[in-house]
Structures are given as C-alpha cells and as structure tokens.
Amino acid sequence: MAPVQDAGAWRLPVADGDGSRFRPGLSILTLGYSALDTVELAALARPLLEDIANRFKAAASLSTREGTSMLYLQRCEAGDAYLRLNVRVGSEVPIISSGTGWAYLAGLPAAQRKQVMQECRKADPALYRNAEKPALAAIADFGRDGYVTNVDTFFPGLTTVSIPLAMEPVPYVLICTSASSVFAPTAVREEAGQALIAAAKQLRPIVERLAAD
Template identity: 35%
Template sequence: MSRGPAPVRAHTPAAEDAAEPDRQFVTALARGLEILRCFDAERRTLGTTEIAHITGLAQPTVWRLCHTLQKTGFLHVVPGKDKLQLGIAAIALGSAALAGQEALEVIRPLLQVLADRYQVAVALGRRDGDSIVYLLRCQGNSPLLMNLRVGSRIPLFHSAIGWSYLACCTPEDREALIARATSEGRMGDEADQQAMATAIAQYPERGFVFHPRPAYQINTVAAAIELPVSERYVVSCGGPDSLLPEPLMLNEVGPLLRQLAKDLQPILLMGRHI
C-alpha cells in the first residue's frame, strides 16, 4: 500500500537535534543508532556499502561503527555472506520494548474487526524519520496479500498513512518536512505532490485521507490519532479496489476508520509507554 524509493538518508530526531549545538549530544552514539535503524522487516541483512548509502555516512565511519556494534553484540555477520544483521543484543532490546506494550494487545482485536469486515488490511503505525513504521497489522481474508508486516517502513510522502500524519501536523512542521524532502528529491513527480496536497487539504472535513492507486488497483484510507505531537499515531485500511471501491471508501470505510482512530485515542493515552 505504499510506494517510492527507500530514503537515501535516515533522518532521525536525534540526527536533527545534532544539527544544533548541544554539548550533551554524543554524535558517535547517534550515528550508531542510525545504523541500527537501517535494519527492518524488509531489510534484514545489509552490507556496509548499503548502510553508507542509506545513512549518508562515510564508508570508513560505517566500518568503524559496524565493527563496534559487532563487538557489543548489536550486529552479527551473516554466515557465508558479506552482510550484517541485527545481533542478540538488539533483539533482546527490542523484546524488552515489546514486553511493555499491553495497549497494542488491546488494540489488535479492534483492528482485526475492521480487517475481517472488509477482508482487507488494517495497520497502526508511528513516524520514525521519513517513514511510518508498522506497530500492528491485521489482515482479513483478502485475495491480495501485501508483503508488509510489523516493522515495515512506509514512505511518509508516498502513502495514505504518511499523508494522514502530515495532515495533522501544524502547517509550519508540515512545510518544513516537505521542504527538506523536496530539496533531497524525495517528493515524487508533480502529480504525486498534487495528490498529496489534495488529500491533506480534504482531511479537516473528512477526518481521513483517501489515496487511490489505479496503477496497482489499490485504495487506502488513513487517519491520525490525536495525541501529543511527539507521540502521534496513525491508522490505515487498504486493499484491492474490487473490495474497496472509491464510493465505499469515502462513504463507509473512511468514516469507520475515523471513528476507530477516536476509539483508539484513550487506549493509547493510557498506554503512552508504547
């Protein structure tokens, strides 16, 4: 339900903060964490050249950081390949984070109800850099099964779930994000930009964005969950247009998703440790 190339550089809040003078900021640590962020459900193994391309870091810097991450157990060499993957230390850290996410287990059945009703996919995500990372994904019995799962990264500027995040940003924050992406050539062509602008402009009235993709015969709606800006979540519902034609999305599925976002708000507010 998304498209667009992987970002050339992984922008993170830490990296952005580092642009301002901060005597307490440890640049080497931020760069090491930026390397760990390169790995996700789709990019399970990476070479140092790929990591350098994704992060924008110099190759010698990547070599040194990856060596350190290997020594500390956060990265591991894939047997028989010149590739790296997350090590036991990173997996243990992720498991510790997931252990406290009781709110997600409360939310899962609510997403599954909508997924089963229309036999499509419903996902909950949160922004990380220039992507929305899936925290939950529920799949109905759809004839079209997308190769997406928990941990998948969806491009912020090329997806309904990303557009819904942008739609609930302040105009200043949204303009800053778009300006940076434009300067780095990650905004797509003029038609893509116009489609995004239209969807965002319609969000206040609709309460959701609608993203049709005729070339792929997929339609998606998405809505933001109103929380403090640093903790904002987004939810989406999408599938083949044979199951989710535009009139159904605009008149029925979109409003249901808008209500689902409202229903999830108090659950996420109570479980803000997620």
Template identity: 30%
Template sequence: MAKQAQDHGPASAVDGGAHQSIARLDLLMSVLASSKGEGLKLMDVCRLSGLGKATVHRLLTGLVQYRLADHDDATGRYFIGYKVLTWAAGAGERYGLARLARPGLERIAARFEDAVYLMVRHGDEAVCLDRVEGTFPIRTLAFKVGDHRPLGVGAGNTALLAFLPDEEVARILREGAAARAPHGIADADLRAIIAAARRTGYTFVDSKVIPGIATLGVPVPGADGRPVAAISVSAISDRMGEARRAEIATAVTAEAAALAQELGPLLASGARPPAARR
C-alpha cells in the same frame, strides 16, 4: 560517496563526522535488512554501503559476534540476526500501543476482509508496527511489520502527516521531497490529499503508491491533537467505492478514537512516544 550509501544511511557513515561508528553500524544493518531474507555476500554489502572491504569485514565480524548478524559459512552470505526480532518486539510494546491496537485492527479486518495496518511516526518516516491480513482472496499487502516509508507515501503515512501543524507539514514536504521522489507522488497531489483529509478526517490514496490499490488512513490523536499513530485499510480500488469507503472510514475512525482514549492515561503526563519525535 556511493549513491547506495545515501539511500541507506547518513553521510557520516562513509565520510566521517559525529557518531561515525554508530552511523556505520546503522548503515550495515539497513543494508542487510534490504536483502529480503536472501542474504548478501561481503562484496554486495560493500557495493550497497559504499564502504571499503576492510571496514565492512571488520564491522560484519562484530555484528556476527554480538548476534546482530548471521553468517552462513556454506554460502558466504550475511543475514540480519534474529536478535533484532527481540528488540523489535520491545519497540512494538512501547506504551502498549501494538497490544492495545490489535483488537481494533482485528475487528476492522474481520468486518471488511481487507488488510489493516498500524503505523507510527519515526522522524520524517512512518513504520508499520502491526498488520492484520483480511480474508478477501485478492491480497493488498503494501507493508510488512517493520517496513518504513517517508511521511506522505501511503494513506497511513499521510494521515500521520496531514494533521500536524501547518509549519511542520511545510517543513516535511520541503525536506522530504527527495525521499518521496522514488515513489512517484507529486507534491501537488500530496497537498490535495492533505487538504481533503482535513475536511473529511481521513486520508484516501488511490493507485498512487501501487497501481490498482486504494488505501484509507485515520490518525490516532494524542491529547494535543497531534497523531500518535494511524490505522489504515488497503484494498483493490474496485472495493473502495464512495459508499464502502465512507463505511470503512466511519469504522476506522471509531476504532482510532477508542484507541486514543485507551492511550490517554498513559500519555497524561504530556509525554509522547519517542517515535513521534523528530
């Protein structure tokens, strides 16, 4: 199987197995999303997906027909379809999380002038559900809305990991090693970040994901104490000295607590956002 297929989707997308059709559609949508708006030609999609030309052409034709993909006749390039934006908006409103969190994110960004993110768990990854850019001239935009990375890569992602039960943390560290490897974060460093977070209540990652960029993350706890989301702030490392970091941590912790209180009635039945389930 092609390495690219391993990067973008489950083995069943190429090799058969349960839900192969869905797996292949997921794989192609992920490949199209990876083009960063530049689009991909048919052979590029074949190369990146590891699927045959006939299969890719048939699936792309169906995606275009249902507006999940667009095809530019002039260039021959395929793009992820605008219809996905409608679905994304619906996902972002699960439990009203993005709507409820937005005022707090804006308050943090206005006060500290740095970028603020809302992260939610999706399996063993974290997805950026919302972002507010700060006004500081040097931008530190580590995530776009919709971006996803393994748990343990970045302060917000690690805040979602650090406050899980020990056995679940151990499983994710063990099973997610290959996914984290391209990001260059050693397990020993990640374990140290988790241990520090459990002492301080927040994660702090400096220059481990992006050189010269520091991030601080705070979990938004559910009624059972497990994180339902995380709020993080990124800035150039020079702006994350000990005193300012403590000030940011205090402010973000207060906003996370307020958001948790607002979410409480919505989760009173004991349900958790499906994105938080493995």
C-alpha cells in the same frame, strides 16, 4: 517509488505463535517505557484492526513515523483479503507517497507539516516531485471527509483509507487497505473511514493513559 523496507529488529515487538500476542524483543527494552507503551498499544489495537480488516476484505494497520517513512507497528489481514503488497509489522513506506503518510501529514499543524514535507523532499527529490500534488489534495480532503484516501496513486490496484490517531507525544495513524474494486463505491470508503474514526475514539484514551504513565 522508494521500496517498502524492513525496519531493524530493535524497533519491533516480537509475535508469539500465530501473531495474536506480542512481547517486547530483547533489544527493544533498551528504548525505555515509551517503546513498551507502543508494544502495549499495538496489542490492544489488534482486535479493532481485525474487525475492520474482516469487514472490508482488507489489511488494517497501526503505524508511526520513522524519519521520512511510516513504520508499521501492527497489521491484521482478513482471510479473504486481496492484496499485492508485502507489508508486515516492521515494514516502512515513504510518508510522501503513502496513505498512512498522508494521514500523518493531515494531522499535523501547518508549520510542522511544511517542515516534514521539506524533509521528505530532501530525502528523495524525485519521489517528492511525483507525490506532492496528490499528497496536498488528500490532505485538503481530510478537512472535508475526516479521513484520507489514496486511490491507486503509488500502489496500483490498492486503495487506502487512513486517519491520524494521535500526534503527541508519539504520532500514530490507523490504516485500512483493500483492493480498489472493494473501495470503488464512495459509500464503502466512507464506511471504512467511519470505522477507523470509531476505532480511534476507543484507542485515544489508551494513548493518553500510556503518555501519562
């Protein structure tokens, strides 16, 4: 599996103090209004993500696509979360092997999904061979459940529940990751999925407003 990577500083909002507020880093200003919109969305999403993280002893996050990876824009961890994966704002995970990537793929039209998966295969053929089957199964389950689940597939001991928040003009995904023991009951995974769906309903009007500005 490709390692979690840190994104370059030019992509990142800068945390103030304890990380409860964000401001754009100096170089992010060169990216224009779309980058500033992302910073605003990450800040506005934080209270919702904190609530979800606390409910499920989890980390709750907002991500977007960056090449053949998913880039974390916001991440909130519960004080009692039991996580063995060092992911933070600016980290990247591969689309093809991560729950957040699978939710992104699930939100795409079929033709675009096929194109992105071909890009993932070209970027890392070995990883793609291992990940294609579980990724396609998770995408199929999204049509039934309304959320995507990744149980122990590439991050042993961790389960991720995720949903696509928006695909246009910028793709965003909401993620909740906790110990697999927490998410072992189907009812708890369903509860987490519904919590993400409820958060998405609150955030989509913000995404639409930012896109229209």
